[in-house]
Each structure stands twice: as C-alpha cells, then as structure tokens.
Amino acid sequence: MDILKNFDKVEDATKITNESHFSKDLGLDSLDTVEVVMAIEEEFSIEIPDKEADAIHSVEKAVNYILSQPDAH
Amino acid sequence: MRGSISRLATQSVLQNGPLHTAPLAILPPKPLYRRILRAHRKHLDSRMRLLGDEYVKSEFRAHRNVENPVHIIGFLSEWQMYAQKVEGDSWRGAKIEEGKVQKMSDQQIGQLYELMQAIKTEGEPGEGGQGDPKI
Numbered sequence: 001m002d003i004l005k006n007f008d009k010v011e012d013a014t015k016i017t018n019e020s021h022f023s024k025d026l027g028l029d030s031l032d033t034v035e036v037v038m039a040i041e042e043e044f045s046i047e048i049p050d051k052e053a054d055a056i057h058s059v060e061k062a063v064n065y066i067l068s069q070p071d072a073h
Numbered sequence: 074m075r076g077s078i079s080r081l082a083t084q085s086v087l088q089n090g091p092l093h094t095a096p097l098a099i100l101p102p103k104p105l106y107r108r109i110l111r112a113h114r115k116h117l118d119s120r121m122r123l124l125g126d127e128y129v130k131s132e133f134r135a136h137r138n139v140e141n142p143v144h145i146i147g148f149l150s151e152w153q154m155y156a157q158k159v160e161g162d163s164w165r166g167a168k169i170e171e172g173k174v175q176k177m178s179d180q181q182i183g184q185l186y187e188l189m190q191a192i193k194t195e196g197e198p199g200e201g202g203q204g205d206p207k208i
Contacts, residue, residue: 031133034103038110047111050104 021058033057046071099149106133109152112159125159 015026022028022036037053040046040062046069048056056062100108106129113125129152136148158164177185 029137030103031106031130031137034106035110035130038107038114041111042114050107053107054103 018059109156112156116159
C-alpha cells in the first residue's frame with residue numbers, strides 16, 4: 001500500500017505513516033480528503049460508496065477499506 | 074382573483090425555469106464534489122478532465138466559507154446541474170441561457186469572448202496559416 005504515499009500530492013510526504021490522520025497529521029481539509037479518496041478509487045479501480053468514503057479519514061482506514069475490497073487491484 | 078393567483082404561480086415557475094430540470098433534492102457539498110470529480114473521470118478526455126478538475130477544485134475552495142444560504146443553494150444547484158450535464162454528455166453544443174448573459178457584467182462578457190477566441194485558436198494549425206481548423 002505504499003502507493004498511497006506517492007499520490008498524496010498535497011502535503012509533506014515525509015509525514016505520511018500508516019497511522020497518519022488526513023486532517024490532524026497531514027493538514028488536509030475536507031475537500032482534500034475527498035480528492036484523496038477519489039485518487040484511491042482511481043488507483044484501485046473501485047467506487048467507494050459515500051457512506052464509506054466519509055469514514056475514510058486516515059491512512060489506516062483507507063488501507064483497511066482497500067484490503068476489504070475483493071475487486072481492488 | 075383565482076386567475077391572478079394562477080398567473081403569479083405561472084410566473085414564478087417561469088422565473089425558476091431551470092429548476093424544473095434540477096432534481097428536487099440538493100446534494101450536500103461533499104457528495105456533490107465527489108460526483109463531479111467522478112463524472113469528469115468517466116466522461117471527459119484527459120485534457121478536458123484536467124481543466125475541469127482544476128476549475129471545480131478552485132471553485133469549491135473559493136466558496137467554502139460562504140455563509141449566505143441563498144448563495145450556497147445557488148452554488149450547489151448550479152454545480153449539480155453541471156454534473157448532470159457531464160454525466161449525460163449533453164453539454165456539447167449547449168447554449169448559455171439568455172437570462173444569464175443579460176445578468177453578466179461587461180467584464181464577464183469580455184472574459185467569455187476571450188475564452189471563445191482562445192478555443193478558436195486552439196483549433197487552428199500552429200503555422201500561421203488561415204487554413205481550416207484541424208480537428
């Protein structure tokens with residue numbers, strides 16, 4: 001899941017860890033978070049329903065979500 | 074009396090013209106933002122998508138602190154109609170509503186004209202010819 005680190009373009013990439021929280025640690029606002037989730041969708045060829053997309057606000061949550069998707073590749 | 078009420082109702086329907094094509098429910102900003110970015114991803118080629126994404130991102134960012142509810146509703150409903158158009162691929166060749174042009178300032182008209190010129194130039198071959206636009 002290292003790919004995540006590369007396409008988080010908005011902020012200081014050195015701060016990204018598995019535990020990073022998008023807004024608290026990485027300084028992303030709610031629009032940035034939407035953009036990150038959209039980039040994840042594209043990268044893994046999945047579409048994340050709104051309810052679940054709203055719950056993704058950390059690297060860990062994103063990774064868990066992707067791992068839980070059998071279609072993700 | 075009855076007649077005048079129905080006339081008033083008709084007038085308000087006409088004034089709100091574009092709304093009848095809009096869905097009744099206005100999406101909140103985040104779902105709408107997602108929907109627009111997805112529509113760009115699915116329906117636009119890469120150059121148009123880049124342009125569209127940049128524009129929608131800067132617009133949403135520029136309006137994120139707006140507090141006037143009328144402005145917020147206007148912003149969201151216009152973008153929602155835009156999303157529907159992109160999703161339906163129905164925006165090509167669409168015209169700007171007359172009312173909207175009339176409400177524009179001179180500066181906005183100027184910008185629109187510059188945009189038209191830029192698009193025309195884009196379609197022409199680069200080597201100073203006045204030849205046919207290359208498509």
